[in-house]
Amino acid sequence: MNGILHDGWGFVYAAYGLTAVILAAYVTWVTRRSRQS
């Protein structure tokens, strides 16, 4: 059963994917700056 909405997986992947990419980029950036300081 997929509720009343169809093809919702694209939105799910977009939300998880963008969140993961943005968080990973921020943590990498902070880690690099932390190592330089």
Add this chain to the structure above:
Amino acid sequence: MPVPTSRAVPFTILGVAVILLIIGTYLGLAIAPPEHFMGDVQRIMYVHVPTAWSAMLVFTWAFVCAIFFLTTATWKWDNRLEAAIEVAVLFSFLLCMQGSIWAKPTWGVWWDWDPRLTTMAVLLFAFLGIAALRHFVDNPSRRATWSAVATIVGYVDVPIVYFSVRWWNSLHQQQSTAATISKDFVWPLTLNALGILLLMIAALTLRTRVAAAHLAEEIAPPPELEPKAAALISQPARGIA
């Protein structure tokens, strides 16, 4: 000003956070059943709600740092405030982005000037403004004081964001908690909430150290003045203005 050198603690926290998020995301995407009305789109809740909880916590942490800075005038609270403001901007941006992606399939639009969304956008831009203020003010004492006051003013919006879905007729649903959702959804929500909370703590710890190191460089005395100036730097913030 001593800058902590050990990074083992934040990296350990970060490692635990990543493991929790991998397990929580697997449970949320592969194991938990789709919700009856929204179907698979509801799975966005497992990342959106934990982000919202952590965002509210980091705004509150920023408020606490601002209060402690203004009452104790010690630099460590300004360093913590700088980190909190930046992480608050990051989490509130993520929150708006995830909400927008959820809104399109459920409400039919990417954005609506609904009370919850509007008050959250105001909060995001308020703290973005405070981050910009910190960037453009060169004097460390003024920067710290102005941003602490602005944070306290900006924080007024946080309870408005939280209660907006109860006070007004909002498109946004009321708050979800482990007690208000199906037990099939509890584990992915709980694990992701812990994972994002730990990730936020690790990011705050690392970013606070960056802020402390930057401040130490900024107000470092010339070599010949070092003993006297170093003593001055260790004094409360108002002594350096």
